Amino acid sequence: MIRQPQLEFWYEFASTYSYLAAMRIEKAAAEAGVVLLWRPFLLGPVFKAQGLETSPFALYPVKGRYMWRDMEREAARLGLPFYRPKTFPQNGFLAARIALIGVEPGWTPAFTKAVYTAEFGEGRDIADPAVLASILTDLGLEPETVLSEAEGEANKTRLRRMGDEVQSRGLFGAPTFFTEDGEMFWGNDRLEQALGWAVAQARRSDWPV
């Protein structure tokens, strides 16, 4: 018997292509028989370490213009709503801190999709605690408790350390996928290859349960 392969899914809430990946990854992973490990993180420090003061899409406007057009097309192709936020990149600090708390209790996937929908489907400001509190309420959670834990030093430190650690594994952008043998795939366009690699690797290694 072979246990199910796993795939780490690293995403940043400000990232447009992370939105596309987040909205379709569960179905794709289920069809491939792959278990997802949701990994919210902050891309800002990763960009800074590369000498980038903000998103390359903001730094290089011709590339940015193309990205918005490509997002319109890709969202339409995937059947997803798409709204271009008034400011880009959005501040995803608080959303990432909250999402990290939900990983173990298991509400991170639902929270993540709701935040992306608010941001890129409805044009709401995801840095606004009221927007995030309303999402938490909809999920049956107690916003004040979650927000207080999210903003605690222990959680902030944990998020920062996870970012440092994944950066040391080669991550430079979002979304990024890692298979269990350390293979890295970057971008929504590589989701299928990442899942395929995860499955092939599990077959090769033939883990005992």
Place this chain on the structure above:
Amino acid sequence: MIRQPQLEFWYEFASTYSYLAAMRIEKAAAEAGVVLLWRPFLLGPVFKAQGLETSPFALYPVKGRYMWRDMEREAARLGLPFYRPKTFPQNGFLAARIALIGVEPGWTPAFTKAVYTAEFGEGRDIADPAVLASILTDLGLEPETVLSEAEGEANKTRLRRMGDEVQSRGLFGAPTFFTEDGEMFWGNDRLEQALGWAVAQARRSDWPV
């Protein structure tokens, strides 16, 4: 009756993902019923206009490292040989000047694939006139005549003007595809969408022959 839709294929000889696109685009276009317009160009001036002194893969080493690994995987997936050139980016000036001459007589596709194979399949130096002359000879052409026309002022000016013109249409990287209604698609990963758009656009406009 509907005439066949066309797709412009803009490529730079130093570009790794242009290699992947060039080696598979003819089959994909034929299957879609799309006529290809081959457009060799120089990416250097386009990067400079964005404030980039060289390839982003050279400027951002963590992204560059990933690109080489991704190229290995993608080349394997597409059944193409892959050799990482000793220097990157290679100097593709002469190759682009030659390729431009062959567009009308029709030998540009064969020349382009042979140059990419020498560069990324065999690790040869495509800035070396002897390498390019040998490719021209294999194609039944007279290298001295072609090289002399390629290095003529008229041809150099034409290549430069084509680069300026396409940059004004929004191009910022390679490979890039344009459909006849001006829609732009960037990257080997978008070849299928570009062909699909070209076909859909032709159906919509229902051109008379």
